[in-house]
Amino acid sequence: MIIVMKENAPADAINNVLTIVKECGFEPHLSKGEQVTIIGVIGNKANLKNINFELISGVDKVVPVTESYKLANKKFHPIPSVVKVGNTSIGSDNLTVIAGPCAIESEEQLLLIAHNVAKSGATFIRGGAYKPRTSPYSFQGLEEEGLKYMQRAKNETGLATICEVTCPDAIEAAVKYIDMIQIGARNMQNFHLLKEAGASGLPVLLKRGLSATIDEWLNAAEYIISEGNPNVVLCERGIRTFETATRNTLDISAVPVLKEKSHLPVIVDPSHAAGVRSYINPLAKAAVACNADGLMIEVHNDPAHALSDGPQSLNFEQFDELMLQLKPFAKLVGR
Numbered sequence: 001m002i003i004v005m006k007e008n009a010p011a012d013a014i015n016n017v018l019t020i021v022k023e024c025g026f027e028p029h030l031s032k033g034e035q036v037t038i039i040g041v042i043g044n045k046a047n048l049k050n051i052n053f054e055l056i057s058g059v060d061k062v063v064p065v066t067e068s069y070k071l072a073n074k075k076f077h078p079i080p081s082v083v084k085v086g087n088t089s090i091g092s093d094n095l096t097v098i099a100g101p102c103a104i105e106s107e108e109q110l111l112l113i114a115h116n117v118a119k120s121g122a123t124f125i126r127g128g129a130y131k132p133r134t135s136p137y138s139f140q141g142l143e144e145e146g147l148k149y150m151q152r153a154k155n156e157t158g159l160a161t162i163c164e165v166t167c168p169d170a171i172e173a174a175v176k177y178i179d180m181i182q183i184g185a186r187n188m189q190n191f192h193l194l195k196e197a198g199a200s201g202l203p204v205l206l207k208r209g210l211s212a213t214i215d216e217w218l219n220a221a222e223y224i225i226s227e228g229n230p231n232v233v234l235c236e237r238g239i240r241t242f243e244t245a246t247r248n249t250l251d252i253s254a255v256p257v258l259k260e261k262s263h264l265p266v267i268v269d270p271s272h273a274a275g276v277r278s279y280i281n282p283l284a285k286a287a288v289a290c291n292a293d294g295l296m297i298e299v300h301n302d303p304a305h306a307l308s309d310g311p312q313s314l315n316f317e318q319f320d321e322l323m324l325q326l327k328p329f330a331k332l333v334g335r
Helices: 011-023 107-120 145-155 168-174 191-199 215-223 254-261 270-274 277-289 316-330
Strands: 001-007 029-032 037-040 061-065 084-085 087-088 096-100 122-127 160-164 180-183 204-207 234-235 267-268 294-300
Touching: 011 029, 011 037, 029 215, 037 204, 037 316, 087 096, 096 107, 107 122, 107 145, 107 234, 107 316, 122 145, 145 160, 145 168, 168 191, 180 191, 191 215, 191 234, 204 277, 215 254, 254 267, 267 277, 270 294, 277 316, 294 316
Parallel strands: 096 122, 096 294, 122 160, 160 180, 180 204, 204 234, 234 267, 267 294
Antiparallel strands: 001 037, 001 061, 029 037, 084 087
8 A cells, every 4th residue: 555645744754654664564665756755555444453554644645546556556656766876877857778789790880889878879889698588499699797797888888787687697797797687577577586586686687578568567676676676678579479570570569568567667679579670760759749758779780690589680880870760759758
């Protein structure tokens, strides 16, 4: 449930409610706005000992939360979250652009791409060191060696770094080298991995599962946040439908739905949604116009010979052109 304090309720009234909640065995979640304070309470109502909070001084009303996700819920945290990652942040008025290759192929390749996307205005370099591929015979990534290349790319360009992790051992390695970890679509409901990601201390980008509903996605985020890590960003990357013209179907409506349901930042990955290079530009513009907090774009120095996802990767010239064309769309939504 949510305890809504009266407008400009004094500090002693707020502290009194917090004390009562703790005495009932709950950990209250405090969210302070400019005028109104909200206290979130998670747990079995029976433990509240029939306390009527609406009769307590300073309390305006009590609102039940029917959704199974609580900490990711906008009712618990009405102010949109901003997630700080390295020397940048995701959310608020920023338009975050994460760019780079699907798979890290060599140190030389990654550094070349990092310098070029930084020059075009990207704020993150992405690169896959652990690659969960459909075929066991496809390139599986350079693992920890690739993470070391990411660290060097950050040192040379100042870009924040993000890489997908696929198992607890990968998380253990990632925390030594990068700024943010990514949970891919195939692992969205790998609940053990979600808990490990939450406990890592690093910000987490959580991609939507191949056929996941938005509520299932938010419940997956809840696993991460419940481990004491509030720094979660959601990434819409297309869902599996009957349509075969694109690799997946980009659910652009997920952006406003999530903005209404959750306080977490939302970014869009048009590369994995489309699977086709020529569709990325219009889908990226649509995502920005829909008020997404950022984009994830696959960029490669030689897409025709990429070891992974070449058909959906932009070259440097195409990425630079996209960044220029996005400016009026970003301005339109105040970013």
